[in-house]
Amino acid sequence: MQQRSLGATGLRVSRLGLGTMTWGRDTDEHEARDQLVSFVEAGGTLVDTAAAYADGHSEELLGSLIGDVVPRDDVVLATKAGLGLHKGRLRVDTSRGRLLSTLDASLRRLGVDHVDLWQVHTWHDGVPLEETLSALDLAVSSGRASYVGISNYSGWQSAQAATWQRAVPGRTVLASTQVEYSLLNRGIEHEVLPAAEATGLGVLAWSPLGRGVLTGKYRTGTPADSRAATSQFSSFVEAYLDERSASVVEAVVRAADGLDLSPLQVALAWVRDRPGVTAPVVGARTAAQLASALESEDVVLPAEITAALDDVSAD
Structure with missing residues (x-):
């Protein structure tokens, strides 16, 4: 698999990332x-998790496999902090103390002394940005993280955070931003992608398959074993089960049929090769689902197919 530099840093990652949001909950050991x-x-190489995934069980499961199943040096280990459950409710807290204590807990669950990429999971208006970013500086200076990034920041938020870190020598430059991007959600093209390019951020695209909708599995209904059939993810998926999304899916299916590929491979290759994108992060429930994504490595979409998909999916 090809490797790419993550933003304006020396960190190299595979151009496809493995997401683990369902690990420890829907995906067993x-x-x-x-x-x-x-x-x-x-x-x-790029394996992405978060303290909030399955309330820490994703990190625990991943940690049980690193060093035992695959060597630690064979993976670029990425996790996030800033979101979590508190008394059964989702809480956002990007204060320095909470972020660093969450990082320490992540390291224990993962069974490592450092992560390769540590990301702030989301923006929070309730905490001064400079305080949040100071936690990233401390994580790197203490050796607990090699590189740092942000996630789910808007364009102006990304530009402000990246510029702040570059403004004074000694601060840790941000390596990346992780945001949703697919043929069904191209919103980041307006501000986030230009901000990332201007400030040297690599872009990690989560949900590159449109929350699973771009695989075509929902064209005739909701499969019993799909995310949309679960109470936890039904609303998450249903946001893309509208008429506009259906027209995009049909275009992807037609392109896939003509190229003798799967809709998944077409949708994934489109995101992977977009300007500014370092790697899409694919979260598969099963190994069989992941296998299809891995087969997209050699897929190169013809220019006319890319242009047609651009046109049908334009905002």
Whole structure:
């Protein structure tokens, strides 16, 4: 698998990332093991998790496999902090103390002394930005993180954070931003992508398959084993089960049929090769689902197909 530099840094990552949001909840240890092994064997390195995923169980499961199933040095280990459950409710807290204590807990669950990329999971108006960013500086200076980034920041938020870190020598330059991007959600093209390019941020695209909708699995209904059939993710997926999304999906299916590919491979290759994107991050529930994504490595979409998809999915 090809490797790319993450933003204006020396960190190299595979151009496809493995997401683990469902690990420890919908994806058990056997499927997780098979996913990780097949991903690394295919040349994948970037593995992304978060303290909030499955309330920490994603990190625990991943940590049980690193060093045992795959060597620690074979993965670029990324996690996030700033979101979490508190008394059963989702809480956003990007204060310096909370971020650093969350990082320490993540390191314990992962069974490592540092992560390769540590990201602030989301923006929070209730905490001064300079305080949030100071936690990133401390994480790097203490050796707990090698590189740092942000996630789910808007364009102006990304530009402000990246510029702040570059303004004074000694601060840790941001490596990346992780945001949603797919043929069904191209909103980041207006401000986030230009901000990332101007400030040297690599872009990690989460949900590059439109929350699973771009695979075509929902064209005739909701499969019983799909995310949309669960109470936890039904509203998450249903946001893209509208008429506009359906027309985009049909265009992807037609392109896939003409190229003898799967809709997943077409949708994933489109995101992967967009200007400014370092890597899409794919979260598969099963190893079989991941295998199809890994087969997209050699896919290069013809220019006329890319242009047609650009046109049908334009905002």
